[in-house]
């Protein structure tokens with residue numbers, strides 16, 4: 407990574423310099439309308455080579471899965487095979503247009519249909535929509551379906567959705583957006599849902615106000631939710647439905663079918679588990695799959711097969727479209743290419759290696775990065791640790807110092823239930839050597855915390871910019887210069 411900060415293009419500008427060669431004028435010369443001329447718009451004047459170098463240098467400052475290890479917990483930053491890009495860039499897909507009609511789009515609809523079938527087979531659900539553009543969008547879709555189901559039964563008293571305290575922030579946000587009150591259910595001493603608290607939340611007359619529960623399994627502590635069967639039964643007995651946050655499906659493919667655990671509806675992050683490059687805001691795809699209870703409420707249109715032709719159809723009681731046309735279609739192509747390339751056995755092995763890698767890494771760093779919950783049992787595809795290196799060194803300092811060692815920091819301060827949380831998800835695509843190198847960097851950082859803690863407080867030292875005011879950056883966006 408270059409040490410120096412790249413100068414702004416305007417700083418490199420030289421008056422009169424130009425990198426473009428315009429063709430000879432073959433129409434009469436006319437003055438540019440006054441209204442289009444702005445003195446205040448000081449466009450940089452540069453040669454082509456400077457511009458190419460500028461943008462190439464900037465791109466090299468990007469951190470990416472293709473350049474470095476990226477163990478960002480709960481995000482599944484796995485390697486995205488380049489073959490998927492070839493598939494998505496095929497001319498037939500690239501040049502198709504949804505308004506050209508179903509008959510002209512048979513190939514696209516066939517791909518959507520087959521992807522829906524594959525996702526149903528992987529999860530055990532009976533129906534699937536590919537429309538939502540992200541995991542959070544899938545959550546909103548699923549909760550709106552639960553709402554539509556209650557209303558279809560003229561059950562209007564239910565206004566609460568229960569959410570564990572370890573949940574991803576999008577879960578409570580989804581409940582609020584769907585018009586529900588979020589009720590937080592605490593975790594027990596083992597990091598699982600506190601069953602007594604859950605029973606209390608639906609006890610007696612309170613059962614009638616529970617619309618459902620949102621829960622991810624494995625949970626965000628990286629542990630399989632041991633009470634899952636009881637939890638789902640408690641909610642169903644109270645008359646509610648259970649939403650599965652499927653962002654953690656990377657641990658379960660080919661091993662557990664969430665529909666068989668009793669979930670009613672769930673989203674999958676195609677961009678995480680099924681390998682589309684993501685981060686920085688998308689595009690993604692949050693396919694939603696549902697059981698018989700909720701299938702009729704899925705957003706349409708859904709790809710269907712009618713004899714030998716494919717068509718788009720909407721379920722009877724659909725909540726309506728949640729995205730235009732076919733969703734983020736190129737992400738669907740990548741997911742389908744990934745699933746077909748690996749096959750059923752390959753997907754299962756991907757999950758097994760994801761779990762093995764997380765356990766190996768957890769084992770390598772356990773001395774200084776102990777797991778607060780469930781240390782006595784294996785973790786799933788990620789693990790949370792609660793480091794305490796002393797000398798006022800916080801998890802933020804460790805994360806920033808990791809950048810100096812060439813690693814992307816893990817997720818930090820999430821889940822909220824873990825003190826100084828450090829949450830790593832290595833994914834199945836990393837080698838043992840990479841995991842060992844990462845653990846080696848953590849060991850060095852632990853030694854630095856003892857010998858020269860200021861080094862950590864001021865990290866990172868080798869990046870063009872050091873610690874940023876992230877709050878100010880988000881609140882006072884500067885979108886132009």
Ligand SMILES: *Cc1c(COP(=O)(O)O)cnc(C)c1O
Pocket residue numbers: 480481540541542543574576622651653654675690692
């Ligand atoms: C990533 C994630 C989400 C949200 O998915 P987006 O595609 O980022 O909207 C929800 N829940 C969990 C557990 C996640 O890891």
